[in-house]
Amino acid sequence: MASTPITTTLAQIVSRHSWVLVARGIFAILFGVMAFAWPGLTLTSLVLLYGIYCLADGFVGLAGMSAGKLWQSILVGCVSIAAGLVTFAYPGLTALLLLYLIAAWAIMRGIFEIAAAIEFRKVIEGEFYLGLAGLLSILFGVLIIMRPGAGALSIVWILGTFAMLSGLLMVAVGLKVRSLARA
Secondary structure, rough: OOHHHHHHHHHHHHHOOOOHHHOHHHHHHHHHHHHHHOOOHHHHHHHHHHHHHHHHHHHHHHHOOOHHHHHHHHHHHHHHHHHHHHHOOHHHHHHHEEEHHHHHHHHHHHHHHHHHHHHHOOOOOHHHHHHHHHHHHHHHHHHHOHHHHHHHHHHHHHHHHHHHHHHHHHHHHHHHHHHHHHO
């Protein structure tokens, strides 16, 4: 199948910039390694990024006020700015609240999964697994409440693992694109 001029041009552009894919992959791998080496710093960085997001969201909300929803935009903007300021003033508190939110979600999810398993036992076989998954969710939520430090560390480890794996894949794609360009 002959390639069209558009496809050829796109392939040439992508192959010339394969180094970008490799560089992004290397940065992701480095971030993943740092997440494992300094998990406390990684969690603090995530919390501070959340604070920056809240401030930006608040200022954009205030700047983008429309005449029809003036008070809602002002309220949303002020709440976001306040959340950002609290995040910077008390980063440890923000991380802890995030963990408690995750714990509450896990417990509620577990309760609903157990309820669904009880209801499904009239209809399907194997509902035991759904109930077991619900119990596991509840235990996970309770564990985070009892040991929030361990919950924070596990989130950082998951993020680090994701960064390293996606970085490796990005490097592989970049090298593959580079080799295709040479062929």
